[in-house]
Amino acid sequence: MRWLPRSLSGRLVIVFVGGLILAQLVSLSILLQDRGEFLARASGMQSVMRVVDILQLLDSSDASERDRIIRVLRSPQLKISLQASAVQVKREMLDPSAQETVFLSMLRHKLGSDREVWVNIRARTSAMPRGAPALEHGAHRVRTEGRGGSPVLVAHIRLQDGVWLSVDSTLEPQTMSWPYRALVSALVLLMAVIALAWFGVRWVTRPLKDFAQAAERLGENIDRAPLPEKGPTEVVSAARALNEMQARLSKYLSDRTRILTAMSHDLKTPITRMRLRAELLEHEVTQAKFKQDLAELEAMVSGTLDYMRGVQDGEPLQTTDINLLLKLLQTDSGELGHVVHIDGQAHSELLCRPQSLKRCLANLIENAVKYGEVAHVQITDSGQMLQIVIEDEGAGVAANELAMLFEPFYRVEGSRSRDTGGTGLGLSIARSIAVLHGGSLHAENTEHRGLRLTLRLPRASS
Incomplete structure (x- = not known):
């Protein structure tokens, strides 16, 4: 892939940061789900306690006082009505949802298992008059999934005298809000880990970079200083192997240079003797050819000595x-x-x-x-x-x-x-x-x- 960095440190950083981002996204999704369920339960518990308080108040009141109490408690978010029959209520409760089952269990926990309770959750829409009693619109019940509007909890509970109480309570919309503090905390953690990963990877891979540079300089100067044997165990082993290889190569080149230098130097003596003997030749043409060959041979020997001094110079x-x-x-x-x-x-x-x-x-x-x-x-x-x-x-x-x-x-x-x-x-x-x-x-x-x-x-x- 062309977009991937070529360096080891860059690839390690991408792996670490990519894995961290993926883990953060999964953790955030779990957090949002758990938070939504917690807030839903908290909001539902608030509505449940409201219904329980209303029930206890009406149970302890006479029939003549109930209408006055209902008028006082009513609000745009709370609708209260009394019904004598439970036929419509049972028709609505034939297919309860999971959320309705949760609210039903909470109400029965507060009121006791012997109390008849039914729960209905629907969305408040324009099709349902806001001031109408809840039980009159059971046939038009709308589930909250995929629809707009705030969810509404409708509880149907039988009072001690047999009258059915219906409470239409709007659930708090805060259950849909984003946890901005959690997002900021996750972002800060992500930036901190990215910075630590970057510096940590560079610290770990620095010996590898030094090793690569030392190996490159080895071809330029076989007598360079040995590579420091420090860092991770693997890098130390590689550096030790490189230093040993350098020492062997240096010794080999030194031995070869010394042998060739000695041979070139020793060749000067017989060349000098041959030059002197060439002077004794009487045939001038033959003498000139001998001198020319000896001059070339001496030039090659001198050049070889100069070359060896150039390859390995202690200046x-x-x-x-x-x-x-x-x-x-x-x-x-x-x-x-x-x-x-x-x-x-x-x-x-x-x-x-x-x-x-x-x-x-x-x-x-x-x-x-x-x-x-x-x-x-x-x-x-x-x-x-x-x-x-x-x-x-x-x-x-x-x-x-x-x-x-x-x-x-x-x-x-x-x-x-x-x-x-x-x-x-x-x-x-x-x-x-x-x-x-x-x-x-x-x-x-x-x-x-x-x-x-x-x-x-x-x-x-x-």
């Missing part, structure tokens, strides 16, 4: 003036007859390994002037990232060979001839130094078929 970090460093390289190239143009400048010094970075920039500029005659250096400093772009005016490189430029000992044939010299390690060394600084080196062809090398160095490099 300490120092703040370096990049503008001054590029000016020195421009001057050195000018003394060799090469043209280097510099445009832009760094706004501040860069924390880096000066000698390694100098070797990187020197290789890039040397590559540009060797194959493109002129090197154009463009400096862009964003405050967080220092970008140095070096372009040449050569013939460029085929698109399918751009990715291979940084491979050790790889040389582009055709446009860049082997006769120009080199071992194919210059760009590999430059990229290794860039990665050592936490940066990157990217190659692409320019619009004019020259080669553009883009070096990016973060200012937070370590």
Whole structure:
């Protein structure tokens, strides 16, 4: 699903908050139902007590006083009448509803089981004259479900002298109101839990984020500081495994670098002896070929040593003036007859390994002037990232060979001839130094078929 967040923390928050909202809705529906039933019972009990009081008053009064009492007690919400017959009453009570049964049980509880009582609930509508006695409209009884108007409780009770009392009492409409305080309380609880879930999930998933960042930095610098082994048990186990893997990789690379460096260094001695013996050859053509082969072999050995130093460099970090460093390289190239143009400048010094970075920039500029005659250096400093772009005016490189430029000992044939010299390690060394600084080196062809090398160095490099 596209609307789901991709992060683990975002998905956990959605699960927690969604479950909480669902639980709150279910709890609210139960609360409303229970509250409605409670209020209905409370309102019904009020009406029941009113009917009981009226019954007790009329039971204790003479027949001559009952009419006066009824006139005094009548109101728009309370209709009282007396009937001599119960025929109409029984016709209305043939099919009592659940609510009618509840009110009937409450009345019998107050009056006793030997009292004849009938209960009827209906809605007050325009079809029923408001001032008419309740028993005269039994045939037009309307159930409250699905109809407008306030529900009306009609109780039919036989007095001690046999006369039937009918009380038409309007139930209170407050049973339909919303529990706004409960809603506000639920909303406050929901917001508090959302906030706690957000901070709690971020606290739990923070070690995972650190673990992912450490794994990403491992590819940039194998000698970085080990990942702290803290957090949940699973994260601690993963961090410990990552640190052990880093230690093994670092040892493997260190051993390989040491072996290759020793081999390259030891090769210089026999190369020197072969060079001296080549001087003793009398045939000049053969001597020249031997010297050329030995020069290439020595260049490869020296390049390999430089490459190994670039891959694993123990030089300490120092703040370096990049503008001054590029000016020195421009001057050195000018003394060799090469043209280097510099445009832009760094706004501040860069924390880096000066000698390694100098070797990187020197290789890039040397590559540009060797194959493109002129090197154009463009400096862009964003405050967080220092970008140095070096372009040449050569013939460029085929698109399918751009990715291979940084491979050790790889040389582009055709446009860049082997006769120009080199071992194919210059760009590999430059990229290794860039990665050592936490940066990157990217190659692409320019619009004019020259080669553009883009070096990016973060200012937070370590």
